[in-house]
Amino acid sequence: MVQAYILIQTEVGKASAVAGVVSEVPGVTQVDDVTGPYDVIARAEAETVDEIGRMVVARVQQVEGITRTLTCPVVHI
Template identity: 35%
Template sequence: MVEAYLLITTPAGTARSVLSEIRDLEATRRANVIAGEFDIIATVEAADTQELLVLVTEEIQSLENVGRTRTCVVLE
């Protein structure tokens, strides 16, 4: 099992709608709107790094109003 934190930027005024879509994903364990350089932080789980890659690049980055993402894989 691979766990990761995803940091996501969104255009102004869209963070809450994107948050709702992120929370609906099966892989999402927790997601919140945050202040600072990024707008949303999500904790996700995947079976392996390949599944994590698909989750980030095909599911999350393809959502409307998702801008830049940063993936932080949990090591310990």
């Protein structure tokens, strides 16, 4: 199982709505509103890195109010 953090920037005032929609995406296990350069951080898991990439492009980035995402796969060093 591959896990990743998805850092999400939103339009002003849209963080809460975006977090609610992203939390319903299959494979997303946790979503938090945060402060700083990103507005929402989601944790996701899938069988492969490619599946996480497809999830982000096909599902997460399509959520209204998202302006940018950055996907950070979890590594075990």
